Amino acid sequence: MPWLTILMAVPVVGAVLVALTPKGNGKLAKQLALGVSVVVLALTIAMAVQFSPKGPRFQFVETYDWIPRFGVHYGVGVDGIALVLIALSAVLVPIVVLASWNDADAPHAKYSVKTYFALLLVLEAMMIGVFAATDIFLFYVFFEAMLIPMYFMIGSYGGAQRSYAAVKFLLYSLFGGLLMLVAVIGLYVIAGKNTFMFPELIGAIQDPTTQKWLFAGFFFAFAVKAPLWPFHTWLPDAAAQAPAGAAVLLVGVLDKVGTYGMLRFCLELFPDASKYFTPLVIVLSVVGIIYGAIVAIGQTDMKRLIAYTSISHFGFIALGVFAMTNDAGAGATLYMVNHGFSTGALFLIAGFLIARRGSPYIEDYGGVQKVTPKLAGVFLIAGLSGLSLPGLSSFVSEFMVLLGTYERYMVPAIISATGVILAAIYILWMYQRIAGGPTAEPVKEFKDLNRRELWVVAPLIALIIGLGFYPKPLLDVINPAVDHTLVSVQVEKFTPAIAEKGAGQ
Structure with missing residues (x-):
């Protein structure tokens, strides 16, 4: 069964159906979008159940000629890393649809309600495609295409400065993508294999200097997308101006494409260059962790504060990727998923x-x-997860x-750990100012979470708590894929001295 093609086709067909709903019948468009997103989630669960962590690295593989003259294929498949990120997308989209029930009805919205929800479904198809692509040219197509629906969601349905934020987001991303395109073409020409298929290009570039130049093209695009400090300046504006649901997908999923690309493509295609640039990336990551946390403390806008916390979190993820140990790599992948849930919950609660x-x-x-104990309670849990x-x-x-x-870089790890202390400051201080203290006059009129809002936050809170106590199912899927990546990079598995001593005894 062509699982991945179906997962991409269903939301695209759903988007067309939503776009064809009668004008003025926004409720039908919303219901249809929600139904389609739930179907995608059900199909994702059915596919995930059939995934075997001990089986071949890439599963559910489909490969068809697309542009034979240039060796371009429609090639898709997933390993454990891609699978959990596709699952993250499939979980968040129905939650975002339900949370965005009234977002497109705002008076300042430039387009109709059905356009907003059609864009959401198109974006879901692009997000699944970018994680599933095993042909690098196809990956690039999805990498760029998913910018379009997000651009319109921010620019047409966002806040007062939505046009500025949307253009800034698009220009930053397109510039990074342009450099990656140059590197993709260079990889194709220099490898001389007449293919863009990722498994066949592993090890194709042996010259260290060539690896460094190509690595730079890929890494810059991924660093902008993540975003890694100092390529981060577009994120606070975009997240602050985007509707809450769009901000969830922007920070919770789209930005993960950057760190996913570092782990998937930078390490394996350019192993020598990755090792060469590791000290630089670790420095950028550590600076990002501290900088994002400190700047978050001084924010007065809730959504900008959450955006800056994400810059700090992305520093942790990039640090885990380039530490090149099994624990750090698996932790970075798990972090991508957990950050999507915790930060997604924070953005949605801020939206409420x-x-x-x-x-x-x-x-x-x-x-x-x-006034609203349920709202304050879920806000606290999401903040504590953050x-x-x-x-x-x-x-x-x-x-x-x-x-x-x-295990490998003691000093950067110790410095990065201070980010945990700073996180406690910006989260608890924000919560104290919003939920504690005397009740502001306008707050006295607040109503607590309604049934729809409870359905929005309940799955996220359940996942935050459940994965906190029992992350094993995800780690069982992630670990083999991370181990395979590090073998491809020819990094020896690191055994701490204490473990070696215990084994000797």
Whole structure:
């Protein structure tokens, strides 16, 4: 069964059906979009159940000639890393559809309700495609194509400065993508294999200097997409101006394409260059961790604060990727998933607050927990996950990244650990100012979470708690894929001295 093609085709067909709904019948468009996204989630679960962690590296493989003259294929397949990220996309989209029920009805919206939800479904197809592509040219096509629906979602349905934020997002991403295109063409020409298929290009470039130049083209595009400091400046504007649901997919999924690309393509296609640039990337990652956290502390806008926390989190993920140890690599992959859930919950809760108060500024709130205890409760759980409290999902992945990094790079790991302390400051201070203290006059009129909003946050809170206590199912899928990646990079498995001593005894 062509699982991956079906997973991409269903939301595209759904988007067409949503676009064809009668004008003025926004409710039907919403219901249809929700139904299609739930079908995609069900199909993703059915596919994931059939995935064998001990089987071939890439499964559910489909390969068809697309442009034979240039060796371009429609090639898709998933390993454990791609599978969990596709699952992340499939889980978040129906939640975002339900959370965005009223987003497209805003008076300032440039296009219709059905256009917004059709764009959501098209974006879902692009996100699945970018993680599933095993042909590098096809990956590039999805990498660029997914910018278009997000651009229109921000620019047509966002906040007061939506046009500026959307253009900035698009220009940054297109510039990074242009450099990657040059590197993709260079890889194709220099390899001389007349193919863009990723498995066949592993090990094709042996010259260290050539690897460095090609690595730079790929890495720059991924660093902008992630975003890694100092390529991050587009993210706070885009996340702050995007509708809450679009911000969830932007930070929760689209940005993961950057760190996924580092792990998938940079390490395996250019192993020598990856090792050469590792010190630089680790420095950028550590700076990003500290910088993002410190700047987040000083933010007055909720969504900008959450965006800056994500810059700090992406520093942890990049650190885990380039530490090149099994624990750090698996932790970085798990971090991508857990960050999507915890940060997604924070953005959605911020959206609920803004919908009630009409303001994104923290100072306009106060005493929320006295008026809306359910809203304050889920806000606290999502915030505690964002600061990696033990027992919640982000703790496991952050601990694995720091542990794996410490095995090879002790000083960067110790410095990065201070990000945990800074996270406690920006999360708890934000929560204290919004939920604690005297109740602001406008807050007294707030209503607690309604049934739709409870359906939105309940799955995320359940995943945050569940994966905090039992991450094994995901790690069982992720670990073999990370191990295979590190073998391809020819990195010896690192055994801490304490483990060697225990084995000797």
